[in-house]
Amino acid sequence: MTEDPFVAHRSLLFTVAYEMLGSAADAEDVLQETWLRWADVDRSQVHDPRAYLVRAVTRQALNRIRTLSRRREDYVGEWLPEPLLTHPDVADDVELAESVSIAMLTVLETLQPVERAVFVLREVFDMPYDEVAEAVGKTPVAVRQIARRARNHVAARQPRVSVSRSEHQAVVVRFVAALHTGRIQDLLEIMAPDVVLIADGGGFTAAAPAPLHGAELVATMLAGTDRAEVETTAVWLNGAPAIRMESDSGRAAVSLVIEKGRITRIYATSNPQKLTRLDKPTDLTR
Template sequence: MDTPPESTGSDRATVEATETFVAHRRLLFTVAYEMLGSAADADDVLQETWLRWVEVDAAHVDDPRAYLVRITTRQALNRLRSMKRRREEYVGSWLPEPLVTTPDVAADVELAESVSMALMLVLETLTPTERAVYVLREAFGIGYDEIAAAVGKTSAAVHQIAHRARRHVEARRPRRTVTARQAEAAVEAFRRALETRDLQGMLDVLAPDVVAISDGGGIKQATPRPIMSADKVARFIVGGLTKNGVALSVEPTTVNGSAALALHVDGQLDGVIAMCVEDTRITGLYYVRNPHKLSHIESETPLTLR
């Protein structure tokens, strides 16, 4: 029997680097996703992070987790800045890419809120650097010095950016005033109203000032602008999804840590509706129809803040 060749130091280093990367992959993906709002782009960022990580001499790294977060943040920032023009040229309203999440995400209130569609939309109004600082500080609790190293700013500057971003987000973010069970009840009431074409039942669960945003990406039909008010939203949803005698089925799911619905028309996935519930009524409807954003709907995506 031939004796297998001994592994070289380089091989061992690659194996160790791989093990370290895999151990933190869920965290790194969550960081990239919260910064970008796109799972596809987050996957690309992780690939870029990996390529840079395997070139690092681990002997000079005191904290692999912090180092990997730093690489991921820099790569996500680069991508976020390059995505600005792509977002400006996007056809119609833009919504984050929805993720079907594991039960532990919904159970973790802090995590569920940080990846909620409503908050992700608010984060879109920040500059790339503000978003990176806000996400790293508020969601992941990373220290100012570490954030400064990741975004290429001084610690004092990061303090100012964090304060500005926090004030901006707090003025715009929805207030979570219901339990997960109450939110699920509101979504279930909406589902029943949709399946039975019950306009009044839908009006009963929608807040008077509800806002509905649909994202077709120029591929599927969607409203070019948000629809506001319960009456307009209810008529749009019931009328738009029941016209031409289509066979509609609505399945409960969990998207970005919250109760949501997957809609199938004539047996094919048409889109996902995520919702924001406040005071037991739905204040936000986010209907993602762009097929390029539905690739993470077939299986659960694990996320973590730690």
């Protein structure tokens, strides 16, 4: 029996929706809505099921973004994408790993919805302009202009330096050790002077209400964190080495941006509603 195209391409469809929304829960809702519509489609009229389903997911994600934008206006503190536990082999596809990183997803949040859809479909999934145009309801000429504008926007804001997997892992290990000692000097040695820490507690946990700038301030804050009974584990989140922290009071996911062996950005998510995907790896694919 031939596998249903929706099932065969589910990981791809989830990845598209997740990159569009930055939320696994909302991506799953989009997939459910797409499945219900797919079930009623006359398959004999669908010549390319993969392309058809990607278009359908994109349209549903664009509809969902309108709801999310209203919800995020009332969000308490800083908003970060929902972190996902991933398999290490996601990093083998460098472009995919970069596109699903917390840093990139945070940048994508600054795009307009259609710009984000065009960027994701064209730059990440390499869809032809005419297919992207059909997915977002624009002309191919308009999509080319949107794509150029989105590329420039992202290029001006995304981390400029990528590091090897081994270097990233080494810095994560050093950072975990520094967190364990709680010594400010140990933390300062591994962070860039202009490091930025962004924390998302969603109003459920204590978190800095705005980004913290500068190594002295960030190190002092981290050194003052209660480390008693905290289990810190190196894991793979969103295609990169990262950290999972757990204690009786809750858990947190920490992703890092690294340049020249030092941490330039720290993304810390402790909102429990966003930490449901830290125990079982999520399949992401292009």
